[in-house]
């Protein structure tokens with residue numbers, strides 16, 4: 524229920540509880556849905572960056588989706604403002620309702636360009652600049668009061684976080700879904716249920732998120748034109764050398780990582796302007812998945828046989844056997860191997876895979892020092908005896924979790 528009432532000559536529509544809390548004189552009550560569709564203006568609409576981001580869109584009262592953004596009557600101002608560029612629930616609701624996303628801050632939480640007096644100032648260090656702006660534009664300001672609320676922080680170092688929208692890079696997987704499933708079926712999966720788990724993953728997979736906002740790591744070989752947005756994926760060092768406009772001499776002789784690889788600029792074939800490598804690094808599973816092609820060489824370090832001598836390479840491909848603990852791998856290593864081999868050769872990267880379960884404490888929980896169920900290897904070997912330990916491992920059914928501890932060891936010894 525929404526209440527409408529007059530203060531200082533203005534009529535406000537607020538959640539009823541908030542209106543009572545603020546001691547407003549309530550003129551009438553209406554249902555929230557009666558407001559849906561009303562247009563409104565916002566204090567920041569004059570900034571050129573906002574105008575550009577909004578385009579033809581006009582601010583409008585929307586109905587929430589309780590599953591995405593539940594609205595509570597007990598707290599807040601009685602008005603919920605949805606900012607799809609500034610919070611995950613807002614972003615999800617914005618996606619559903621097709622609302623424009625306004626990018627506001629950079630990696631340092633400084634306001635980006637085209638935001639008038641805000642540009643270049645830090646949103647986290649100077650939250651007061653928003654309040655100052657509203658004080659200068661009092662037609663948008665009702666009141667300023669201190670308010671305690673939850674705020675997200677880094678779980679590791681407790682630094683307060685600022686939410687921002689970023690672009691990420693994906694590989695479109697839909698065209699690969701059926702070819703990947705065919706290749707997967709050619710493999711001997713041990714245990715047998717591995718096949719079903721992998722097919723389940725492939726049936727439900729979305730596009731593959733391959734970028735990470737980090738400095739160190741696999742530098743994605745994607746060059747982008749800041750002028751027209753055209754991008755190009757570079758396939759080799761030779762291709763990069765041929766296309767290099769500048770910076771090759773700074774890169775040459777170094778590994779293809781930051782900062783050296785970023786020195787190389789190439790020419791945009793659409794508009795002729797300079798293209799720069801994107802700052803993102805790649806998901807490590809890209810590296811893990813390309814192993815059958817990238818690392819098989821005559822001496823494990825020179826040019827891959829896949830390029831140098833494909834006939835010789837074929838003798839080593841597919842691998843007869845791979846093994847890895849399976850929790851997680853159906854969507855990580857097994858998946859990335861399958862994806863790369865399906866794209867490059869449309870064949871299976873390995874003939875047989877033995878996936879094994881994991882090791883837990885004998886109480887069935889993961890081992891943690893704080894839970895008292897973890898056993899340090901040397902201490903375990905001394906107390907249990909290495910032959911008993913070996914027997915515990917070799918008789919284990921690899922499809923089941925191995926429960927490890929002194930009681931289980933005593934039973935094994937008998």
Ligand SMILES: [Zn+2]
Pocket residue numbers: 677678679680681682
């Ligand atoms: Zn941190």
Ligand SMILES: [Zn+2]
Pocket residue numbers: 748749750751752753791792793794795796
């Ligand atoms: Zn261009």
